[in-house]
Amino acid sequence: MLSEYLADLLLVDRYQDYTPNGLQVAGKKNIQRIVFGVTASMDLIEAAIAKQADAIIVHHGYFWKNESPVVTGMKQRRLKALLQNDINLYAYHLPLDGHEQLGNNAQLAGLWQIDNPAPVRTDSLLWIGDMPNETLGEASDGLSSGSSSDLLGSSLADFADRVASTLARTPQVIAGGEHRIQRIAWCSGAAQSMIEAAKAEGADAFVSGEISEQTVHFARENGIHYIAAGHHATERGGVSALAQHLQAILALDCCFIDCANPV
Structure with a gap:
């Protein structure tokens, strides 16, 4: 059944x-x-x-x-x-939200190419992982042909662009300083209050769906970037992945329909 x-x-x-x-x-x-x-x-x-x-x-x-x-x-x-x-x-x-393969947070990790993604605890919806280093090839700074130079993690601007392109929605971005993102935490939906836990876990940035007035102050005063990527946008992945799973495993006729929501 x-x-x-x-x-x-x-x-x-x-x-x-x-x-x-x-x-x-x-x-x-x-x-x-x-x-x-x-x-x-x-x-x-x-x-x-x-x-x-x-x-x-x-x-x-x-x-x-x-x-x-x-x-x-x-x-x-x-x-x-x-x-x-x-x-x-x-x-x-x-x-x-929490399923470790089909859930919203797991799907976001795949979209954003996060390394070593996992919930901070087995009973937690807060996930954390590592941003891959950016690699520069031959450039105007004198790097020889075929050489490379690694920049640790990702810049806030580059990661915000990645969020925008993968979710087809421009995120609201609050800079918590000028540092690059190496450790990143996230939770889909209305989880902006988890920013404190994300900071305690050593994250350089936290992503969720929504933003509250106090989220801005916490980010700025505690040196952690915050990206509000959209409640609806961050929660499309789980049901879509579940549809694909049921169609493949149970041979059901499954169709994901995205009823647009700007929030």
């Missing part, structure tokens, strides 16, 4: 989460076509209906801690559309 397979794959029982992980809305029993997306928005539901999907799998589902339990307004419209079309909704929040 799909629920059990995903629970085992994503190590759901490991996490104390803010929302239920797994099947959130039951639909038809036979599942062959699945639409994947970051958030179970009405845009994604309508796209799934148009594709005659049997299920939707997302990172951001419903029934969050402390949200109102009443089924009105936007919640009613979304649930009505799912139920009327007999579409299952599955959601995986923290498990799809």
